[in-house]
Amino acid sequence: MNLLRGISENGGAVVCVIDSTELVRKMEQYHKTSAVTSAALGRLLTAAAMMSTYLKNDTDTLTLRMKGDGPAGTVLAVANGKCEVKGYVENPIVEIEDRPDGKLNVGGAIGANGTLSVVRDLGLREPYVGQIPLVSGEVAEDITAYYATSEQTPTVCALGVLVEPDLSIRKAGGYLLQLLPGATEEEITQLEKNIAAMPSMTQMLEDGMSLEQIMEMVLHGFNPNVLDELNAEYHCDCSQERVERALISMGKAELENLAQEEPVAEVCCQFCDKVWKIELNRLVEQIKNQ
């Protein structure tokens, strides 16, 4: 289990903590991202995994899309109610100077001018869509701002991805602290103190702290209990059938045109880079017979 949720004894504060190292590693293996884009997409995937724990059904989905004016282009993460996460970055290779403090310049790669949109598809007729202007493009600040403005939930979000010089992922993780209505000033002050005293997420994982220990540090003074433990992983659910369905939805005329140009279409999955080879004439026949 790499994701843990805890709750304060009085029920007023909930925290989610994740070690997303393996999840981000799998993403890097699929997408061959450069260091800064590994950090950008890794952070967004980590946030999506934590936010997905609030989905009620396995088939519900949550999509986070950051579209800034930086060289990385759109960064997108999708999670379902089973804590399966997938994502992509429009330009996986971005070279940009580190920030003055030596950290990877995620804000520069994504760009601070743009939007963060959050789409929750709960299987209803219309998905729920929220959107805010980006704060910094650093991801955690943008997620925090989203909760504050769109959902009026006081939230602290921390995200970290540590990339080795050889571009492999050393550590990745995050936490998401949320206050339920009714928290007192005193409690808020205590939580602010706790957060200010926390090392970075990747440092805590480096130091070998368990998720439970991190939870106890965030909710220090609140006698927290573990609510549940889950396993979040990178998982792409693309299939021959899914790709064919997408092609069929283009309509018979369009497919016939395509089939004349190239009888076998190669469709690359954005999430896992798998290439599906589809015989278009067979699909055209299928539509005719319907």
Ligand SMILES: [Zn+2]
């Ligand atoms: Zn795929």
